Amino acid sequence: MTHLHRSLVRAQLAVARALRSAAPRRERGDVPGWVLITLMTAGLVAVLWAVAEDQLKAMFTDALDSARR
Secondary structure (H helix, E strand, O other): OOHHHHHHHHHHHHHHHHHHHHOOOOOOOOOOHHHHHHHHHHHHHHHHHHHHHHHHHHHHHHHHHHHHO
């Protein structure tokens, strides 16, 4: 697990904990859609980064090198 992936997982857990503690205890409604979309997007980015980290770094380096020319 990469450092970025660990950081994203920690951030997701912190958001989930904050949402649980901020919500009034008597309300047991659904999680808002924007929260689910945000968490799913962060998870997708973490998975893609873990799978394609070397290729993403190479693409970024190539893009910077071509911009410098």
